[in-house]
Amino acid sequence: MSTERIADAVKFAYWVPNVSGGLVTSTIEQRTGWDYEYNKKLAQTAENNGFEYALSQVRYEASYGAEFQHESTSFSLALLLATERLKVIAAVHPGLWQPAVLAKLGATADHLSNGRFAVNVVSGWFKDEFTHLGEPWLEHDERYRxxxxxxxxxxxxxxxxxxxxxxxxxxxxxxxxxPKPLNTPERPNPELFQGGNSSAAQENAGRYSDWYFSNGKDFAGVTEQLDNLRRVARDHQREVKFGLNGFIIARDTEKEARDTLREIIEKANKPAVEGFKGAVQQAGNSTGDKKGMWADSTFEDLVQYNDGFKTQLIGTPEQVAERIVAYRRRGVDLILGGFLHFQEDIEYFGARVLPLVRELEAAESNDQQLVASH
Structure with a gap:
């Protein structure tokens, strides 16, 4: 269990499906669209169902089941202008962006959205996106430098x-x-997120970012990452928040949820998953400690791009809520959710799962106050 700061309430984000193919590489039916009209309605649904953040993906060309892609920063701004409260995080690649140019774009987006624009710095796993554009493909730790x-x-x-x-x-x-962004001394805007699983990623996040995004992990994996992240942050007199990826399958019965997971994996697009596996596992295994992203992922894990099945947010609303609160107890500040049928699954989550999460959080808070008063 965590012995450090625990969030009063876990926050929720969702993956923006601005890339075709959904969030699983499978031929299972996915009632999810990658077009703007679908995503506009989805963003409005999400902010009305308890989601505070959305993360726009970044892909620049067809790859591994993702035939079409909308660019992340422009798509994020469009979603910001279509919503009122949702914070939208645009994923960007150093090496394909000059940071001062992105800073200018970010300041403008921040003003247009009243301070709701954020950035996720992605060091890069897809070599072809760099080499096809004539950019050098750096060694893993150099990408993080x-x-x-x-x-x-x-x-x-x-x-x-x-x-x-x-x-x-x-x-x-x-x-x-x-103009500069609409920032305050306490929390400069826009918020900066850093993704990754490796020690180099945790070092960057601990020193420079506001948030650290992890691939899907079980309880032990989360604890290991949090311990290392907090050690780095403490060494630099900082505090960093922790976001965890999870593919959420909440259904009325556990059998229905497990059957859905089984069907997703049984209908996996095997050539696409194997191609993705070959592209990404060289990234994780190229690190000195062999703990980079996807280093230990199985075929089944990789059917969901970011190991979302590992987090095991699969079952009834009660089971999913209890597991989310258990992650919060270990120090997780935010759950980044992927879904099969985004529109209807986010509505279900907001109606059936989120109220249970808040009830459990309130009960734990009351218990802690009772213990403290004796």
């Missing part, structure tokens, strides 16, 4: 004037951004 500089430059440009930065990857000379 570049991301570290990228995060630092974004933060400095958003919060300082006359910025100078002399790094190995980026050079900024006496640059001042105006």
């Amino acid at each position: 570049r991301s570290a500089e990228f995060l630092q430059v974004l933060r400095k440009i958003w919060t300082e004037d006359d910025v100078d930065f002399r790094g190995d990857f980026y050079r900024i000379h006496d640059f001042t951004l105006k």
